[in-house]
Amino acid sequence: MHRACAGRFSAGDLDIFKTVKGSDGKKIGVVGGVVEDQSASLGSPVSFYFTVDCGGFLGIRASHLYIPVEAVASAHVGQPVVLLCTAQEAGEKYTHQPEGNDSSAQQGS
Numbered sequence: 001m002h003r004a005c006a007g008r009f010s011a012g013d014l015d016i017f018k019t020v021k022g023s024d025g026k027k028i029g030v031v032g033g034v035v036e037d038q039s040a041s042l043g044s045p046v047s048f049y050f051t052v053d054c055g056g057f058l059g060i061r062a063s064h065l066y067i068p069v070e071a072v073a074s075a076h077v078g079q080p081v082v083l084l085c086t087a088q089e090a091g092e093k094y095t096h097q098p099e100g101n102d103s104s105a106q107q108g109s
Contacts, residue, residue, distance in 0.1 A: 014069075019080040020052045022087030023073060029054035031081065032064065049098060054091075065094040 018031045032051035049068045056062030067083065067090065075081045083090055 014050050014075055014081060020067075021080045021082050022085060022090055023083060024086040024088075026087035027080075028052055028065065028083070028087045028090055029062070032062075052090075052094075063095075064097075065090060066097045067094045068098075 014031050014034050016031055020028045022028055029052040032053040034048055034050045036048055049066050052065040052067055053062040071083050073082045073084045
């Protein structure tokens, strides 16, 4: 069973290696992992973000984006993950890992 993310889809819809695109249709990269956001305050709803591996070869020399699930427009089985922002905007907004989280992304379940 998968936990619901932002009420629209589950963490399982963000399978590792699934293609991620911006709202402009440009490929950003692939899902590297899904992580529970540890920086949320006690009593607040569980939040997730996912890492996107951009460039490189099989993760080697890839850059990474840290995208909150709230930034996802759609994530359906057999379809790429599509963000609410363009590929360029994602590259500008999501380069920093949320504070209070370790660097190892784990697949949500």
